[in-house]
Amino acid sequence: MSAVAFTGTSVMDIDAAKIRGAGSNVHFDKVSVAYGAHVVLHPLTLDIAPGEILAMIGPSGSGKTTALRAVAGFVRPASGRIRIGATDVTDLPPYERGLGMVVQNYALFPHMRVEDNVAFGLRAQGADKALIAERVKDALGTVGMATFARRYPRELSGGQQQRVAIARALAVRPRVLLLDEPLSALDAQIRRNMVEEIARLHRSLPGLTILYVTHDQTEALTLADKIAIMRDGRVCSHGPTTELYRRPPNRFTAEFLGRANLLPVTIAEPVGSKGLATARHGDSVLTGAGRDEKAGDKSLLCIRPQHLSLTADAEHTNRIVGTLRDVHWQGELTHLVLDVDGTPVRVSATKLPIALPEPGARVPLFFAPTDTSLLPEDSGV
Amino acid sequence: MLVWSRPGRIVLWVLFALIFGVLFLAPLAVILLSSLADQWNGVLPNGLTTEHYTDVIRGAAWNSVKASLITGFLASALALVSGTWAALSLRLQGHALKRLLGLLFFIPSAVPSVSVGLGLLVAFSHPPLLLNGTIAIVMIAHFVLISAFTFGNVSAGLARLSPDFEQVASSLGARPAYRLWHVTLPLLAPYLVAAFGLSFALSMGELGATVMVYPPGWVTLPVSIFSLTDRGDIFAGAALTMILVAATLVLLLGLERITKRATGA
Ligand SMILES: Nc1ncnc2c1ncn2[C@@H]1O[C@H](COP(=O)(O)OP(=O)(O)OP(=O)(O)O)[C@@H](O)[C@H]1O
Ligand SMILES: [Mg+2]
Numbered sequence: 285m286s287a288v289a290f291t292g293t294s295v296m297d298i299d300a301a302k303i304r305g306a307g308s309n310v311h312f313d314k315v316s317v318a319y320g321a322h323v324v325l326h327p328l329t330l331d332i333a334p335g336e337i338l339a340m341i342g343p344s345g346s347g348k349t350t351a352l353r354a355v356a357g358f359v360r361p362a363s364g365r366i367r368i369g370a371t372d373v374t375d376l377p378p379y380e381r382g383l384g385m386v387v388q389n390y391a392l393f394p395h396m397r398v399e400d401n402v403a404f405g406l407r408a409q410g411a412d413k414a415l416i417a418e419r420v421k422d423a424l425g426t427v428g429m430a431t432f433a434r435r436y437p438r439e440l441s442g443g444q445q446q447r448v449a450i451a452r453a454l455a456v457r458p459r460v461l462l463l464d465e466p467l468s469a470l471d472a473q474i475r476r477n478m479v480e481e482i483a484r485l486h487r488s489l490p491g492l493t494i495l496y497v498t499h500d501q502t503e504a505l506t507l508a509d510k511i512a513i514m515r516d517g518r519v520c521s522h523g524p525t526t527e528l529y530r531r532p533p534n535r536f537t538a539e540f541l542g543r544a545n546l547l548p549v550t551i552a553e554p555v556g557s558k559g560l561a562t563a564r565h566g567d568s569v570l571t572g573a574g575r576d577e578k579a580g581d582k583s584l585l586c587i588r589p590q591h592l593s594l595t596a597d598a599e600h601t602n603r604i605v606g607t608l609r610d611v612h613w614q615g616e617l618t619h620l621v622l623d624v625d626g627t628p629v630r631v632s633a634t635k636l637p638i639a640l641p642e643p644g645a646r647v648p649l650f651f652a653p654t655d656t657s658l659l660p661e662d663s664g665v
Numbered sequence: 666m667l668v669w670s671r672p673g674r675i676v677l678w679v680l681f682a683l684i685f686g687v688l689f690l691a692p693l694a695v696i697l698l699s700s701l702a703d704q705w706n707g708v709l710p711n712g713l714t715t716e717h718y719t720d721v722i723r724g725a726a727w728n729s730v731k732a733s734l735i736t737g738f739l740a741s742a743l744a745l746v747s748g749t750w751a752a753l754s755l756r757l758q759g760h761a762l763k764r765l766l767g768l769l770f771f772i773p774s775a776v777p778s779v780s781v782g783l784g785l786l787v788a789f790s791h792p793p794l795l796l797n798g799t800i801a802i803v804m805i806a807h808f809v810l811i812s813a814f815t816f817g818n819v820s821a822g823l824a825r826l827s828p829d830f831e832q833v834a835s836s837l838g839a840r841p842a843y844r845l846w847h848v849t850l851p852l853l854a855p856y857l858v859a860a861f862g863l864s865f866a867l868s869m870g871e872l873g874a875t876v877m878v879y880p881p882g883w884v885t886l887p888v889s890i891f892s893l894t895d896r897g898d899i900f901a902g903a904a905l906t907m908i909l910v911a912a913t914l915v916l917l918l919g920l921e922r923i924t925k926r927a928t929g930a
Contacts, residue, residue, distance in 0.1 A: 382838070387832075
């Protein structure tokens with residue numbers, strides 16, 4: 285997991301270690317969902333390994349919530365099966381699926397105190413009192429809300445309500461935790477902290493399988509072991525987080541995950557011994573990480589904005605020239621927008637030359653071959 | 666406040682006081698005064714007395730209060746249960762069916778209550794459904810007339826309830842009955858109490874249908890009032906009306922306190 289390290293151990297970690305849900309995998313087997321004639325999820329096959337965090341991201345309306353709700357049992361698939369562990373849950377009602385779910389607005393029961401909210405699932409399942417008391421204490425401890433047990437939800441801040449919602453889901457020791465945009469109602473600062481806390485939570489509950497739906501790519505990149513990118517009801521790419529980021533398989537993935545620059549090129553020489561191919565963009569000869577491109581193929585060279593530099597050095601051997609269009613200063617980062625032969629190219633720089641070029645100036649850009657990847661031109665799925 | 670200027674606000678308040686005073690307070694004040702009037706020939710009563718109250722209390726007032734309260738309570742409770750049930754089950758139905766049934770529920774309110782009473786009288790006058798002259802037919806009449814309001818109130822509450830609550834409850838393992846009892850109904854509580862209060866108040870004041878069907882020995886307050894005034898005993902009728910108003914007010918205030926405690930507001 286590529287999570288930001290959360291320093292400072294707490295007593296909570298020790299408590300959390302006790303709540304160790306036996307992880308199960310979640311398997312979508314050609315699951316499709318339609319509302320009337322309107323297909324919102326095309327046959328989807330996807331596996332989430334036990335203990336894995338899968339982030340499902342994609343633009344609004346791409347079917348993320350629908351996929352999650354199909355697992356939870358609130359949307360009936362038109363076809364296909366859903367398995368959790370060894371159980372085929374497709375025909376099971378939601379209350380027999382053994383899941384934990386956290387929704388965007390938390391949906392804490394307003395008429396119950398925090399402790400009763402957290403105890404809800406166990407009470408509903410008829411667990412005995414002593415066990416409930418112990419689990420409630422554990423779950424509230426895990427999310428650092430033990431001292432708020434007697435409060436009502438309306439007496440809590442958004443971030444605190446969020447933690448209680450997670451504790452409520454954890455208290456039943458779910459096989460799978462479903463999170464649907466759990467942080468989108470929080471402001472940026474708290475959101476960053478909560479992402480770190482969820483990462484920490486997962487480290488203390490390594491067996492817990494998590495399906496995390498979001499349209500925030502930072503949350504996905506920080507938390508997820510794997511990412512599935514949805515588009516128009518289809519998974520358009522799926523893979524380990526770092527790999528998907530480094531070697532996006534198609535244009536949509538490259539642009540959605542980290543807003544990559546895509547420069548049209550023609551392959552000159554296929555991949556050699558170092559995994560690098562040579563390609564031509566206008567007069568520039570560029571090298572980039574390739575796959576199985578053949579000489580003469582049209583291709584796209586993917587370069588991240590932060591990998592482009594205004595100064596040359598030993599590693600940044602690729603060079604392109606563009607016309608500076610815009611400069612946006614954002615404190616720690618400065619964003620430049622250039623026009624490279626009709627392709628807009630974004631540069632994010634932390635360090636800039638003292639004499640910043642004026643808009644309209646011709647500016648050379650340098651980048652390292654290993655920071656790039658080639659993807660097929662026709663893959664704009 | 667939509668009106669900011671000071672004179673503007675004063676004008677608004679005066680207007681409000683006039684409308685409220687003329688339409689709501691004046692009739693009540695007249696009834697209150699008549700209930701206490703010794704004789705009333707001029708603009709104001711000639712003298713005040715509590716005689717009418719002692720008269721009606723010595724007479725059938727107590728029985729009428731009892732009949733009205735029991736009828737109101739039972740009919741409202743029944744309407745609450747069935748209205749809630751109907752609202753809950755209609756929520757699961759398709760759109761068209763929901764609309765149709767929702768409309769059907771409101772038909773009794775559009776028909777004059779006398780006709781509802783007449784209809785019941787005819788419908789239940791033959792064995793095996795021979796209910797004429799029983800208390801049950803009074804209950805049924807009230808139930809028919811007020812159930813639309815409970816249904817409407819509860820439906821409105823349900824429509825405002827985010828499905829998230831119930832879905833989260835299900836995902837945590839709550840079966841439908843447990844979920845209904847511990848999540849849906851408590852969240853609906855304010856609407857249920859409001860519905861109950863409204864039906865109770867409607868039932869307390871119901872006359873048209875009751876007059877058609879009431880058996881001897883089950884004379885509700887409005888029926889008593891009607892027959893007193895019909896006989897020309899205006900002052901006694903007024904006294905009984907004040908008793909009706911007081912009983913209803915006490916009841917509604919009590920319900921309001923219950924809601925406040927239940928919702929912690
Ligand atoms: N109950 C419904 N009836 C009809 N169409 C629906 C229903 N629920 C969702 N849809 C449609 O299904 C599609 C996918 O919706 P979904 O909620 O899964 O999107 P999403 O990826 O979660 O989007 P967002 O990021 O905005 O939450 C949308 O086009 C939406 O309009
Ligand atoms: Mg969604």
